[in-house]
Amino acid sequence: MLAFANAKINLGLHVTGKRADGYHNIETIFYPVKIYDVVETLDADVLSCTIRGTAIPGNAGDNICLKAYHLLKRDFDLPPQQLCLLKNIPIGAGLGGGSADAAFLIKLLNDKFKLSLSQEQMENYARQLGADCAFFIRNEAVYAEGKGDEFTEISIDLREYFLVLVKPDVHVSTAEAYDGIKSTNPITSLKDLIHLPLSEWKANLRNDFETSVFLKYPEIEVIKNNLYQSGAIYASMSGSGSCVYAIFGSAVKLPELERTNNVFYNV
Ligand SMILES: C[C@](O)(CO)[C@H](O)COP(=O)(O)OP(=O)(O)OC[C@H]1O[C@@H](n2ccc(N)nc2=O)[C@H](O)[C@@H]1O
Numbered sequence: 001m002l003a004f005a006n007a008k009i010n011l012g013l014h015v016t017g018k019r020a021d022g023y024h025n026i027e028t029i030f031y032p033v034k035i036y037d038v039v040e041t042l043d044a045d046v047l048s049c050t051i052r053g054t055a056i057p058g059n060a061g062d063n064i065c066l067k068a069y070h071l072l073k074r075d076f077d078l079p080p081q082q083l084c085l086l087k088n089i090p091i092g093a094g095l096g097g098g099s100a101d102a103a104f105l106i107k108l109l110n111d112k113f114k115l116s117l118s119q120e121q122m123e124n125y126a127r128q129l130g131a132d133c134a135f136f137i138r139n140e141a142v143y144a145e146g147k148g149d150e151f152t153e154i155s156i157d158l159r160e161y162f163l164v165l166v167k168p169d170v171h172v173s174t175a176e177a178y179d180g181i182k183s184t185n186p187i188t189s190l191k192d193l194i195h196l197p198l199s200e201w202k203a204n205l206r207n208d209f210e211t212s213v214f215l216k217y218p219e220i221e222v223i224k225n226n227l228y229q230s231g232a233i234y235a236s237m238s239g240s241g242s243c244v245y246a247i248f249g250s251a252v253k254l255p256e257l258e259r260t261n262n263v264f265y266n267v
């Protein structure tokens with residue numbers, strides 16, 4: 001059984017305070033985008049995890065897919081599986097790729113072994129693997145608060161626009177990015193700001209990670225500025241970076257950005 005695990009972008013991101021558990025409270029809008037990893041689970045004699053495609057830094061035994069399998073195995077009598085991952089979503093990019101793999105594997109195991117888990121139960125498992133992970137269970141645009149894993153449905157549809165992702169050759173660690181941040185107290189909640197016309201997002205939506213991440217990696221800000229010069233209606237870093245996305249009114253080609261970055265069109 002296999003699944004196509006998609007990435008996400010953050011439409012606005014406010015870091016609103018530090019929590020007693022060391023995490024931060026945030027508010028953001030998660031929006032799914034069309035760039036995919038492939039996650040497969042096959043019957044096997046022993047548990048393993050095979051990774052192809054983009055190399056994942058660190059130890060293969062630490063892959064979040066194995067963590068997701070072990071989490072369910074604690075509560076269910078799962079037989080050994082060969083977990084196969086074709087990695088395509090850029091890593092250290094703020095696109096939630098690892099979280100997506102884990103969430104989609106939870107959904108696959110639930111279907112394959114008829115575990116009868118509800119969406120809420122699967123979200124509760126996913127929450128234990130990472131703040132971004134639970135979003136990918138429902139995988140529809142949501143307003144998120146708390147650690148980024150408490151959701152309110154939101155109606156937002158960007159399908160009439162042309163979305164572009166630009167991934168520079170920079171890996172931003174999420175933990176480091178949170179370390180470098182100053183919490184803010186937004187006057188207006190993103191829940192309201194997101195309903196402004198798209199033409200007003202540039203002046204009103206912000207990602208609180210941009211200030212500190214742009215200071216450390218000025219090339220990311222250069223990309224954002226270049227996207228606006230190329231006609232983007234709205235452009236922003238996603239999550240803790242390093243990826244920058246842009247929303248255009250119609251199809252574009254960005255050869256200058258392609259020279260030094262990975263550019264994904266119509267995501
Ligand atoms: C930046 C975002 O991508 C925005 O969607 C997410 O908040 C990050 O979520 P994630 O990658 O799933 O994060 P986790 O794997 O849970 O946590 C990695 C590290 O980021 C920090 N972290 C993460 C989420 C959060 N709300 N506050 C935090 O302070 C913590 O130091 C944590 O040890």
Ligand SMILES: Nc1ncnc2c1ncn2[C@@H]1O[C@H](COP(=O)(O)OP(=O)(O)OP(=O)(O)O)[C@@H](O)[C@H]1O
Nearest residue numbers: 058063064091092093094095096097098099174239
């Ligand atoms: N299946 C996986 N895919 C990607 N990274 C993984 C995976 N399993 C474990 N990791 C570890 O997680 C780290 C970053 O994961 P990921 O790509 O989700 O982060 P990101 O792009 O910063 O996204 P976000 O911070 O929005 O979750 C990697 O450096 C890697 O060591």
